[in-house]
Amino acid sequence: MRQKKTVKSKRLALGRCPQKRGTCTKVYIMTPRKPCSARRPFARVKLSNKIMATCHIPGERHNLKKFSTVLVRGGRPNDIPGVKYKIIRGARFPATYNAEPVYQRKKARSKYGVGNVTRKKRIRARENLKRDV
Numbered sequence: 001m002r003q004k005k006t007v008k009s010k011r012l013a014l015g016r017c018p019q020k021r022g023t024c025t026k027v028y029i030m031t032p033r034k035p036c037s038a039r040r041p042f043a044r045v046k047l048s049n050k051i052m053a054t055c056h057i058p059g060e061r062h063n064l065k066k067f068s069t070v071l072v073r074g075g076r077p078n079d080i081p082g083v084k085y086k087i088i089r090g091a092r093f094p095a096t097y098n099a100e101p102v103y104q105r106k107k108a109r110s111k112y113g114v115g116n117v118t119r120k121k122r123i124r125a126r127e128n129l130k131r132d133v
Contacts, residue, residue: 003105011074011084012049019088021095022047022055033080040080042054043087055085059102059112062089068098090114 009128012018022045029039041057043064050133056077057064062072076084090101090113101113109116 005064007047013047013049013053013085014074016073019071019073020047020049022053022070022072023053024064024066024070027057027064027066027068029052030080032077034079036079040077042080042083043068043070045070045085045087047072053085054083054089055090056080056083057087057099059089059105061102063100064098069095071097087110 008077009016024043025046026044026052028042030042032038032040035079043055043057045055047053053072055072069074070097071088072085073088074084077086081130088097089099091099099113103114105112105114129131
C-alpha cells in the first residue's frame, strides 16, 4: 500500500500554533530584492518555544524596540527572502503586547489592529444621551 505524503509546515517556528508570543532581540531595517526598492522594518524575535525568527513589522511607523513583547503570526512579505513571519499589531488579549495599532488607518483596519472610530463615536454619543435623560 502507498504511504501518504507527509506535509511539512512552512512556518516551523510556530510549531502548529496560529500565533506565538515572542520578545524582540533586535529591531532593524532591510531593503527588498531586485525590482523593488524600499526600507522595510523587521524584528528578530525569540519566540516562547526558544526559536529565533525574523518578523516583518507591517504598517507605517512602529514603537517596537529591544525587549518589546509581540505576537507573531505566519505570512511573508514577497520581496524579502528568508522572512516568513509577521508581527500582529494592536493585539491586546490575553497578555499585553507592545506593537501599537496603526491609528491613522481608515481601510483594512483589521490587519493593523484599529477599531471602527465612527462606531465608537456613535456609541459614546448614545451613552451621553442616556445620561442626560
